[in-house]
Amino acid sequence: MDTDIRDELDRSFGYGPPLDHVDDIVELGHRAVRRRRLALAGLAAGCCLAAAGVAWSVVDSPGASSGRDVTVQPTQAPSATESPAVAGDPPVEYVDADHPGLGGADVAYDDGVLLVREGVEILEQVANPLDRRPPRTSLGLALAVDGAQQWALVAGSPSGSTVSTVPARQSFPDLQTWLDDQVALDRGEPTLALVSFGTGAELVAEPGVEIVQQQPSPQVGAEFAGPDAVHTAVAEVRWQGERWFVLARELPGSAPEYFPTAASVSAPTLAGFLEFARAAYSGGAGLR
């Protein structure tokens, strides 16, 4: 049966449209290597600065001992927007809501033009966060839509566009942090987690992150994790000078998932955050 099904599967579909040139992928590889080198250089510079800062503080504080706790903040990798494949903003055309190019969305790429629904205001643009090569491109946007702010990530290609939209400051404190998370998601890289499961439901801090408090099995509702969940937990952490809450879950057959939410956009206390999370999940939207 195995051999049969293997052959049947192999015959069940073809080879698809023609492939792009290999040279394009090699060029993307060159760019990825340059980004990685920049990231490593930035990390090294960050470590030097941190070491210098520690040395300075030890000298400056007569009572300081060599055994004092030092929290080294992680240096963020360079944003994907630092090496955009296409410079400059795309031409913008404001169109009626029923414009076919919008397809019901508030913004869309259409043949190299950014279509924006009449009445929608662009507050901020980040060029090509996905670092796509022409004719593909991408754009991060902060929008004012019907009195509410939204963040959007538009991925365009000659045949159309894909738009991801979330309410602004739903989980992340600023557009760039949200875009960095989306870019990581797009590349299959780890998204912002801040913690990871250690033993059982215990959460362990990622480098540069300080866990203030944590609880196993928070009551967030069945929409977050049903009774068959392997582990769930919540933690309050400090990272890069900001307080965050992280909901974590491991469901059967799935890798653990982590949902960091800045305190500045949710609630000032852990109890308040859990209320916030319960409301988000019971409403169906969740935290992502």
Next chain:
Amino acid sequence: MTAERDAAFSEFVHGRRPHLRRVAYAICGDWHRADDLVQTALVKLYVAWPRLHSEGREEAYVRTIIVRTNIDEHRRPWRRERSGLPAREEPAREPMPLEERSALFAALQALPPMQRKVVVLRHWLGLSVAETAADLRISQGTVKSHSSRGLGALREALAADRI
């Protein structure tokens, strides 16, 4: 060094990309998303090329990224059924000619995502239970249960198609 790396990498891409692209297509059912998946995986491979090439693990590395990236794609907000957010999917282009898509492939695409991945890895690519579990980061018991259910559904599709 870069020229040597580019040449070796290009040779690998020339030789293996059609197959890897079919793997991605079998998993996601859309040629353009498959191209995006393979491109993402190949760019990562280029970055890690010296180490992986010397260890002969290029293809396994790309395959793993394809199946895991596709898992992550399903976590995107715009793919969530209950997000309630405005979203628009990129329309499928150049649909597959009908004669190239069989009832079996349709049945494969109808499987739940993890079952589909298990069937593709175990029963098309011929990976062992342990290798499939490692690629998908799930337990071997889960691989076996997905495999059993997925194969059952495909057998039914094949039987129905032959009636």
